[in-house]
Amino acid sequence: MKIKFLGTGTSQGVPVIGCNCNVCTSLDFRNKRLRTSLHLEINGLSIVIDTGPDFRTQMLREAVTHLDAVLFTHEHKDHTAGLDDIRPFNFKQQMDIPLYGTVQVLEQIKSEFSYIFAKTKYPGVPRVLLNEISNTPFEIQGNKINPIQVMHHKLPVFGYRFGNFTYITDANYISPEEIEKIKGSKVLVINALQIKPHISHFTLSEALELISIIAPEKAYLTHISHTMGTHQEVTEQLPRNVEIAYDGLKIQL
Template sequence: MKITFLGTGTSQGIPVIACECAVCSSVDFKNQRLRSSILIEKDNTTLVVDTGPDFRQQMLLNRVKQLDAVLFTHEHKDHVAGLDDIRSFNFKQKMDMPIYARPSVIDRLKEEFSYVFADTKYPGVPTVEVHPIQNQPFTINGVDIEPVEVMHFQLPVYGFKIGSFAYITDAKTIADEEKEKLKGLDVLVLNALQIKEHISHFTLSEALALVNELKPKKAFFTHISHYLGLHQEVQKTLPPHVSLAFDGQSFYC
């Protein structure tokens, strides 16, 4: 299985509009972050987790030519706003795009993209095949996926586990029974927003504490804000098996 980080930034991305801080002014590509999303390629199946505002740019930058399904973690704009651009895959693949999300997220998508779900559609709008999911395993084209429920302050969010890999974003707390799903992984991807306390995201120290508790062989941090600091400087402070992810980075698991 190949994993590619399409975006590793938080809701504003980096650089932040009008910001002149050291991170936003950096010319190091590792400090330039689109909104968080990953690409999963396994057994001739290509999946994307979340279609944020940068979805079109991410597909072009990574030369994605096939997309078999989209998984949504939750309904916030920085994770769904690019849904309209799946229509390019509709046209090329001549199929409705399967989308997988909890029912409450699907309801919000129907509000935000009412024209996609209308009974009478304007020609050329995206078309989707809706798959509501609960907190139980499901399969896409032979790829087994297990949701992992985390809490984003008071909003439930799904992470996803495939084999010995798990992707968690927008988490602040995780119940003990959900943590059990995350123990003994080869690779864990986890959000680490900033240094200072935040109401709905893990801080760097909280993310490190959770890695220490769950003990994956390798961990990557994502959903990073400019408040975390310069990539190279923060990376120097991390244990050898923990890395800040960066846009375009790929690995096999």
């Protein structure tokens, strides 16, 4: 399994427009964060988790030339807004791209991108296949995927477990039952927005507490706000088995 962090930033990205803080003005490339997204290669299968507003830039930067499926964690715009840019994959592969999400996510996509589903379609619109999923395991081309339901304030969000790898973003609560689904993961990716309390995201201390409960061999923090601090500052606070992820980071399992 090859994993690429396409984006590790919060909904505004980093730097934030008009902000002159030390993070937003940093010259360290690790402090420049596109909206959160992930690319996985599993047994030759190419999957993207979430097509945020930076999807096109992310595909070009990482030279992704083939896409088999898109998984959505939830329906917020910073995770769906770039869907139109799957069109080059339609053209190149001559196929509809399968999308996987809850009924709420798929209904939002049908509303936000209504032109994709119009009876009379404009030439060249994205071509997709909608696949509704629930909180039970499913497969894509023989690869088992286990959804992990977490809460983003009052909104249910899906994380996903692929074998020994679990990816969770936009969470501030995970039930004991869902935590049990994560345990045993060798690598865990979890959101940690900032230092101060937040209504819908784990803080750094909350994420570290959860990591200590799950006890993966390695954990990476994502969905980072500019208020968290610089990559170097945060790194100095972390346990040995925890790293703050950055755009372009690649890991292999």
